[in-house]
Amino acid sequence: MAVRKPPITTREYWAPGHAACAGCGCATALKLATKAFSEAMEEKYGDPDAFAIAQATGCMEVVSAVFPYTAWKVPWVHVAFENAAAAASGIEAAWKKKGLKGKILAIGGDGGTADIGLQALSGMLERRHNVVYLMYDNEAYMNTGIQRSSSTPYGAWTTTSPPGKYSIGEDKPKKWVALIAAAHQIPYVATASIGNPFDFVRKMKKAAKVDGPAFVQVHCTCPTGWKSPLEKGVEIARLAIETGVWPLFEIENGDFHNIKIQSPGGGAKVKREGGKIVAIEFKKPIEEYLKLQGRFKHLFKQPEAIDQLREQIKAMWKVLGVEVTLPKPEE
Amino acid sequence: MPIRTVMKANEAAAWAAKLAKPKVIAAFPITPSTLVPEKISEFVANGELDAEFIKVESEHSAISACVGASAAGVRTFTATASQGLALMHEVLFIAAGMRLPIVMAIGNRSLSAPINIWNDWQDSISERDTGWLQFYAENNQEALDLILIAFKVAEDERVLLPAMVGFDAFILTHTVEPVEIPDQELVDEFLGEYEGKHAYVDPKRPITQGTLAFPAHYMEARYKVWEANENARKVIDEVFAEFEKKFGRKYSKIEEYRTDDAEIIFVTMGSLAGTVKEYVDKLREKGIKAGAAKLTVYRPFPIEEVRALAKKAKVIALLEKNVTFSVGGALFQDFSRTLVNEKEKPILVDFILGLGGRDVTFKDLDEALAIAQKALAGEEFDEVNWIGLRKEIL
Numbered sequence: 001m002a003v004r005k006p007p008i009t010t011r012e013y014w015a016p017g018h019a020a021c022a023g024c025g026c027a028t029a030l031k032l033a034t035k036a037f038s039e040a041m042e043e044k045y046g047d048p049d050a051f052a053i054a055q056a057t058g059c060m061e062v063v064s065a066v067f068p069y070t071a072w073k074v075p076w077v078h079v080a081f082e083n084a085a086a087a088a089s090g091i092e093a094a095w096k097k098k099g100l101k102g103k104i105l106a107i108g109g110d111g112g113t114a115d116i117g118l119q120a121l122s123g124m125l126e127r128r129h130n131v132v133y134l135m136y137d138n139e140a141y142m143n144t145g146i147q148r149s150s151s152t153p154y155g156a157w158t159t160t161s162p163p164g165k166y167s168i169g170e171d172k173p174k175k176w177v178a179l180i181a182a183a184h185q186i187p188y189v190a191t192a193s194i195g196n197p198f199d200f201v202r203k204m205k206k207a208a209k210v211d212g213p214a215f216v217q218v219h220c221t222c223p224t225g226w227k228s229p230l231e232k233g234v235e236i237a238r239l240a241i242e243t244g245v246w247p248l249f250e251i252e253n254g255d256f257h258n259i260k261i262q263s264p265g266g267g268a269k270v271k272r273e274g275g276k277i278v279a280i281e282f283k284k285p286i287e288e289y290l291k292l293q294g295r296f297k298h299l300f301k302q303p304e305a306i307d308q309l310r311e312q313i314k315a316m317w318k319v320l321g322v323e324v325t326l327p328k329p330e331e
Numbered sequence: 332m333p334i335r336t337v338m339k340a341n342e343a344a345a346w347a348a349k350l351a352k353p354k355v356i357a358a359f360p361i362t363p364s365t366l367v368p369e370k371i372s373e374f375v376a377n378g379e380l381d382a383e384f385i386k387v388e389s390e391h392s393a394i395s396a397c398v399g400a401s402a403a404g405v406r407t408f409t410a411t412a413s414q415g416l417a418l419m420h421e422v423l424f425i426a427a428g429m430r431l432p433i434v435m436a437i438g439n440r441s442l443s444a445p446i447n448i449w450n451d452w453q454d455s456i457s458e459r460d461t462g463w464l465q466f467y468a469e470n471n472q473e474a475l476d477l478i479l480i481a482f483k484v485a486e487d488e489r490v491l492l493p494a495m496v497g498f499d500a501f502i503l504t505h506t507v508e509p510v511e512i513p514d515q516e517l518v519d520e521f522l523g524e525y526e527g528k529h530a531y532v533d534p535k536r537p538i539t540q541g542t543l544a545f546p547a548h549y550m551e552a553r554y555k556v557w558e559a560n561e562n563a564r565k566v567i568d569e570v571f572a573e574f575e576k577k578f579g580r581k582y583s584k585i586e587e588y589r590t591d592d593a594e595i596i597f598v599t600m601g602s603l604a605g606t607v608k609e610y611v612d613k614l615r616e617k618g619i620k621a622g623a624a625k626l627t628v629y630r631p632f633p634i635e636e637v638r639a640l641a642k643k644a645k646v647i648a649l650l651e652k653n654v655t656f657s658v659g660g661a662l663f664q665d666f667s668r669t670l671v672n673e674k675e676k677p678i679l680v681d682f683i684l685g686l687g688g689r690d691v692t693f694k695d696l697d698e699a700l701a702i703a704q705k706a707l708a709g710e711e712f713d714e715v716n717w718i719g720l721r722k723e724i725l
Contacts, residue, residue: 047534049534049535049537050534051534052403052532052534054399061543062543065539065541065542065543066542066543066544066545067542067543067544067545067548068548070539070542072537072539073537074534074537075531075532075533075534075536075537075538076537076538076539076540077399077402077403077532077540077541078540078541078542079395079398079399079402079422079425079429079541080395080421080422080425082391083391083392083395083422085392086387086391086392086393086395086396086399087395087396087398087399087402088399089357089385089387089392089395089396089399090355090357090385090395090396090397090398090399090400090401090402090403090407091399091400091402091403091532092399093354093355093357093383093385093396093399093400094354094355094383094399094400094403094404094405094532095403095532096383097354097355097381097382097383097405098354098403098404098405100533100534102534119388119389119391119392120388120389120391120392120395122388123387123388123389123392124392126388127385127386127387
């Protein structure tokens with residue numbers, strides 16, 4: 001009888017038994033990322049284990065390395081909140097001197113990457129270390145109890161961006177770190193999502209195989225911080241793609257003229273010119289994404305705030321070179 | 332054959348690093364220690380030092396990269412000063428807590444505000460609670476020697492702690508002095524190759540470093556840092572002895588000068604020790620029974636040696652280029668703690684001087700002596716004295 005090959009390695013590097021919340025989308029992201037890395041290392045160096053992790057302080061750090069236990073079956077170093085990229089630089093340099101083959105994976109959440117760790121990230125990318133930096137973006141400081149980060153989207157409730165009489169929640173547009181990373185003209189930058197795991201794995205493998213630095217920003221859900229149903233994480237992440245909230249793209253060598261945009265699915269109508277996506281007409285309104293999450297609940301009483309978010313999403317797509325149409329829900 | 336030459340303390344530190352053959356160096360330029368990474372860059376560029384030199388974007392990343400490299404099990408070096416050291420502060424605790432024997436050269440400089448690039452010890456003194464070992468050099472030769480010694484002590488399995496070696500901004504960092512560069516072969520014998528047995532990043536033997544510890548384990552981890560600091564006392568003595576045997580230069584945690592029949596002993600650190608020794612000679616000519624002592628090792632604090640020293644004097648005058656608010660200086664605090672339960676103890680008088688690079692002259696020391704003599708005579712005296720303050724601009 002023919003046995004079908006599993007779509008991804010059955011090797012585990014992020015072992016069961018970690019202390020992440022039920023339904024944690026970021027745990028899924030790390031599981032997939034390490035599996036992808038392992039496959040890439042096997043293909044590139046003939047050794048699936050030829051990698052190590054430097055991780056920033058954050059929820060995925062504290063849940064995975066509670067002394068005297070560890071969820072990591074790969075060499076793993078945590079130093080502090082803002083310096084995963086710098087610590088990874090040091091490990092990579094040491095490996096070079098030791099003649100060890102392989103790649104370092106640096107991992108940080110959006111707080112440890114978009115905010116406090118941005119400088120160390122920039123330094124690491126600019127110095128061209130052979131490191132993949134994976135930013136798991138759950139759009140707030142979830143480790144400390146859901147405070148806003150610069151990656152928190154417009155309108156979202158967090159404990160430090162509460163909606164109130166004079167507030168609609170977070171009042172600044174989301175910072176797009178992938179674009180900042182790409183400005184370093186590094187070999188590879190991508191956005192990904194746990195809502196499209198095959199695409200995420202492909203991108204992680206690609207990132208792991210390039211020579212030099214790469215940056216991947218993966219959108220992952222946080223049922224605790226997003227006040228969303230435990231079992232709907234992947235569905236919500238997929239809706240972010242299908243409604244235009246989360247663009248999937250790749251930028252190689254900082255070439256902003258050749259951003260590889262991916263079709264979002266969900267019935268969206270895609271217009272291409274010379275093979276490049278230039279316009280997308282989304283069919284699903286962003287409300288479909290927002291309504292599954294308690295963090296956006298208050299926006300439904302202020303539809304003008306949702307319109308404002310729509311405008312910001314359009315502006316962000318414009319930076320990517322794509323005109324988008326975002327529908328309003330049918331009355 | 333060792334080479335006798337002349338160089339600045341910054342060059343001496345870079346030479347020490349070269350001789351120690353670190354695998355990874357990460358540094359960011361800061362006055363007055365900039366010449367250290369510059370010189371190391373030259374060594375690397377010319378192939379005289381086979382190391383990865385990471386030109387980081389900040390001191391915070393410098394020490395973070397050193398932690399990464401040291402966690403990966405290789406010998407690691409950096410240099411900084413003042414604000415740069417302050418920027419490293421949180422990671423200094425991490426380096427000690429993760430038991431990583433990183434060695435760092437410090438061009439001892441004041442801290443802002445007001446911004447000032449000149450010498451005092453406030454930068455490294457402020458890091459005394461991080462768990463790092465601390466050595467202070469009197470001259471450029473000591474800067475070189477103490478860095479080699481620091482590697483040997485830090486990497487000892489009974490210690491496994493990071494170490495910093497301070498030398499005074501400009502007074503040493505930018506001043507040319509005779510220095511003997513030891514033979515590479517002898518240094519190789521002295522230091523040997525380092526390979527972290529407790530810290531490594533090896534896919535064949537995956538370990539987790541830098542974990543989270545709940546209240547059930549955190550305190551024990553901190554105790555192990557305490558214990559390692561205690562262990563370092565003995566190890567430092569052993570390494571000093573071995574260094575003397577190999578290189579002929581003698582070191583001790585506290586170096587005493589004309590203390591045997593002294594009534595007043597001036598205690599200090601760093602380059603000021605040279606001035607004070609000369610001052611003591613002058614006092615002896617006048618028949619004043621004065622002596623001097625220099626702390627070469629500040630962390631671990633040389634408790635036994637301080638107690639032995641205290642038995643020799645009626646007054647101990649502490650000359651220090653740092654301030655611990657409310658208390659006076661850090662040495663005053665450390666000496667007070669060390670002598671508090673002694674049956675017989677000298678009077679301690681504290682002098683804060685030379686902050687932000689102000690010269691410490693014999694006139695300043697005369698001022699300190701007069702107060703110390705008051706204490707000796709049983710008259711009233713101030714415990715904490717700021718020497719050389721320009722009262723007209725206060």
